[in-house]
Amino acid sequence: MEKQQNSLLALGVFLGLVLLGYLLANAAIQVKEYERTVTVKGLSEREVLADVVIWPIAFTEASNDLEQLYLDMEKNVEKIRAYLTLKGIDENAVSINAPSVTDKSAQQWGGGEKAEFRFLATQVVTVYSPQIELVRDAMQDIVELGKQGLVFSANNYEHMTEYQFTGLNELKPAMVQEATTNARAVAEKFAKDSQSQVGKIRRASQGQFSIENRDKNNPHIKTIRVVSTIEYYLSD
Known part of the structure; x- marks a missing residue:
């Protein structure tokens, strides 16, 4: 009887180790999949009059x-x-x-x-x-x-x-959103070409806003620009 109990205990331990190994292997595969990323840039630009x-x-x-x-x-x-x-x-x-x-x-x-x-x-x-x-x-x-x-x-x-131009704060939210949307479009194009799908954002960095003269002959016309850098996860 004792021998049978020991055998069952050993079998249980063995099956437990097999199950644990399977779970760990599956988790490792998932982690590896999440390591696949793509980094893209999104641009937003506006032309405004100086105020x-x-x-x-x-x-x-x-x-x-x-x-x-x-x-x-x-x-x-x-x-x-x-x-x-x-x-x-x-x-x-x-x-x-x-x-x-x-x-x-x-x-x-x-x-x-x-x-x-x-x-x-x-x-x-x-x-x-x-x-x-x-x-x-x-x-x-x-x-x-x-x-x-x-x-x-x-x-x-x-x-x-x-x-x-003093109205930058009013334009920032819409421009950041546009830059993010453009970055997502670039990531999706890359994913499509590589037969992948775009996942969640891994990290994002909003670039600094720049305000420059459109050209040297029209300094009263300004070009505002921001570039966002975003890293997305990729999955099959």
Whole structure:
């Protein structure tokens, strides 16, 4: 009787080990299947108009009389104000920087040619406005101020016009969704070609949003772009 019980116990242990081996082998196959993945990228792109323009109007004036120089600068500022008002630009969008004055006699080195004017002043009037088209129209007609005697600064790099787009947060959700959808489409095309099926997402990485000028001639038109990188599981 005891021998029979031992035999049954041994058989039970054996069958248990066989079953355990089967389960472990099956689990290993499933794990191996889940290791099959494909990594794809999805792009979302938008073309938008800038909603803010920053236009610095820099001008210069030279004189040997410092007091007169400041008076002339004040007159020039008023000419610019009047011009911008005429063009329909809100006065609250206009800010005035203090003039920067250089005394050339203080910079004169021995043997150098004496400057015709001792004092040189530069001042900047800045327009910060959401009225893009009004400002662009004013920029195109800026020669009208030149006809009134204003001399504009030649340092274009320091006083470049900037166009900004501030509505990115409103576009982000839809663009991320579009990028994810496009990535899924690429993964499904790959899976079809390899006779597989796309499973769940293993990991995903959202790229940074970039805002760039569409081209150098139209800086007020922006291209927004985001690329998402997504890794999917594949199964047969």
